[in-house]
Amino acid sequence: MSHQSKTATQAPPHIHLRDNITILVVEDERGHYLVTEHCLRKANILNEVLWFENGQDVLAFLEDDECRREDTKYLLILDIQMPEMNGVEILRRIKSNPALKDVIVIMLTGSDDMELAQRCYTLGCEAYLIKPPGRVLIKTIKRLSNRL
Secondary structure (H helix, E strand, C coil): CCCCCCCCCCCCCCCCCCCCEEEEEECCCHHHHHHHHHHHHHCCCCCCEEEECCHHHHHHHHHCCCCCCCCCEEEEEECCCCCCCCHHHHHHHHHCCHHHCCCEEEEEECCCCHHHHHHHHHHCCCEEEECCCCHHHHHHHHHHHCCC
8 A cells, every 4th residue: 555645835934024114126137136026925025026127226216205205114135246336336325325224235146255245244234145035035034124
């Protein structure tokens, strides 16, 4: 008699972030953005996610008092390797602006360069993660969203 074991499939844990948290993803490659968004949705993170293809656009959004909502907290997932303005420069500009000091920045990159990681931490990023996004990103978002 054949005996097959059935393993229960568990739904991904529901990560409940406060409703007033918006996730901003700055990624020049649409496919990489879609992977990140899929990772968030798979973890049942249902907060608003806004995609920016470049640094200029996210800075314009964050620096514009009419675009940025005062009652909203922002968690930024930031690619480093981008044309025109790289993620390190975007991080520097965000962290040097007193109006944006509460924005949580997670660097998400393909580089495991420790000097680059240290530079990002020195500039004020809260986490430096290597692509592709996965459980580590979700755990990091959960941990850091408690600061908002």
